[in-house]
Amino acid sequence: MDDLDARTSELDRAHVFHSWSAQGALSLLPIAGGQGCTVWDHSGRTYLDFSSQLVNVNIGHQHPAVIAGIREQAAVLATIGPATGNLTRAEAAQRIAARAPGGFNKVFFTNGGADANENAIRMARLHTGRDKVVSTYRSYHGNTGGAIVATGDWRRVPNEYSRGHVHIFGPYLYRSEFWATTPEEECERALHHLRRVIQAEGPESVAAILLETIPGTAGIMVPPPGYLSGVREIADQYGVVLILDEVMAGFGRTGEWFAFDAFDVKPDLITFAKGVNSGYVPVGGVVISDEIARTFDDRVFPGGLTYSGHPLAAASIVASIDAMESEGIIAHAKKIGTDVIEPGLRALEADHPVIGEVRGTGVFWALELVADRATREPLPAALMGKAKAELVARGLLPFIADNRIHVVPPCVVTADEVATALTAYDEVLTLLDKEVS
Template sequence: MTDLDLSELDDRTRELDAAHVFHSWSAQAGLNPLVIAGGAGSRVWDHAGRSWLDFSSQLVNTNIGHQHPAVIAAIHEQADLLTTVAPATANLARGEAAKRITDRAPAGFNKVFFTNGGADANENAIRMARLFTGRDKILSTYRSYHGNTGAAVVATGDWRRIPNEYARGHVHFFGPWLYRSEFWATTPEQESERALRHLERVIQSEGPSSIAAILIETIPGTAGVLIPPPGYLAGVREIADRYGILIITDEVMCGFGRAGRWFAFEGYDLVPDLITFAKGVNSGYVPAGGVIISDAIAATWDTAVFPGGLTYSGHPLAMAAIVGALDAMSSEGIVENAARVGREAIGPGLEELFAKHDIIGEVRGEGVFWALELVADRETREPVSAAVIGRIKGALVERGLLPFVAENRIHVVPPCTVTDDEVAEALATYDEVLSLPLVE
């Protein structure tokens, strides 16, 4: 095809999108989405060949990068064999996927309930916790995002909860974040201690016997990549045990390599009761998610019927993608690469940017899961405006970097396969854009 033909494909894509696609979390008029036609590794491009270094991992899910050949081959092989099957049947791809997941889970986790994504994983984990405990309330933090289904979006703490509050039995509390502490803390240890005291007081005030579970992102992602302070998650476990409350860890975004570990909670002295996952388990090549269930909870339904199910639970193509992704991540040391590149390249590089640019108020993260907190004033910590963030995003895209921006933050979230050279390229682009006159 000629360059003109390729350019026309981009135009055609935009025309079809504007005419027929209803976009999530958006006012529909005036949208002008970026056209993505293809990708490989850490890069994506449009039909005409303009490319971007993808430091968003789309929605922080392409942990293995775009078009990894092992995952594509696994999907092709399964498609030639069997493209779909009812969940009530036994299927080899589903069993192999479940085994690979449970092999990486803590001891005492041997069953997986597969869903279509992270939201319905959290939805079903909430259901399991309520049925197992006979209690109703779910506690979750204000700085959180758990998905856009009935209970999951009400468990969510951010603004998206408010127009969607139709589910019952949800209570919110403040998790720790020293930079914008709700507890007047001045040290990480103090923040942890006071946040735990706050949580326990909420539990006591709500009535411990009414609370089924605490649903918590191990590392809150969309809310800002909020790294737990020392002792916090272990303290949550201690409090939950004291009152007979379950812990559901939402590992949808932070799991499967994103934090430089198979599960983020492995770094925080915490073993949960239920683990939800999606995104990185197969990098979203085919939609999949699920709940990893501790043996004690799973045994509840050995003789009783679990009242839940999905037509596409354990879909063969999604399961094949999980097997292909997890095998490749193991054999190629991809999780180890995420840990190393975060420690040796991303972290130090972002700290250099912090030293150079006053607009950066804080750098935080681990693995390939980082955030730059952008402020109008370092002293007052006033966030930059939406207009400034818009200019930053536009300038990054113009220079060939696809960013993930949220509120007043740039989230630095490349694939786990990212190279040191790609990190250096991204850091140079961030540096150039943050050097621009951004405030009018």
């Protein structure tokens, strides 16, 4: 190990307290630099980043236009409080609103995706005068007080300090909660389930339905045709605000500016973070429908953050959106997903019994791994750990969640880089096939 890699590991173990981890056994990969879809350690060993870190580096590492935008802003004004007007902040908000549907003209900036969802919940409650928020069990919305309780996975359970949250099962045909055998059945029954839960909770008590347009960490489950439009109809019927969480799925990840652009649905509030500037500076926010924004024309919005609309973050958004537009990055993500990633993953599915299902869109895919295709028994955690280690040994940084490998490279990934990753996946899946045969 290079001296700087060793020094990084030594200091990290001694002083850094890491998220979602037992600290004692951690041994993390030191990363010194990156460019595009590649990162490297201090010794110069390179890794192809097919995790996009936390599925956020959509524009790739060290994009020159974004770095230049941050530098130029830092030279002019490195920070300013939110209770001021700032041109860069206003330009960032304008660019985001321009990609939203008609009737969305205001953006509230936050420090990331969790507090974006937190503030969207606050807006929905204040706008409706109601309290409850309905979200799915298979979801992740962030690690702040309300967002973590809106989350459905295990991380909610030790953190249930927020009031008024109700959970439902969303559509997931591969492991249907509704005994469905077709997408149509799954859609119809999932919508019936949602409607009955709202009725049972009392529609007059429900402020919002909060959904990831395409659940990400929970498994990249593309909703069946008609589901999101059906949710919209239910929300309208009961006067409920529809919040679509685009934190992971937005800004190119699905080959669209917003993932919901591919569906027949228009939300009331849109949350974003991650891909809006690829995480170069921490930022997130809420895109607010004009109707909800008008609620606060003559009423104080009781929320704010010291770094809301931070100029360095705003500059990174402006540069990132402009580069995505001028370089055709959104269209590229869609095309490489259709033409390269999906055919490659389907070929792996045909060759490897350990793959139970392939699903996704754009540069947002999951391989669900099983010990037995007939029973769909999830691949054990020990074998998922082996898969991760074997992929890293082959120079590929994977995103592993439960019994899934998420194939989530930056939107700028090339066909050659996808081919390199597919070779690594193929080799590791071959090892896993032998383990379960």
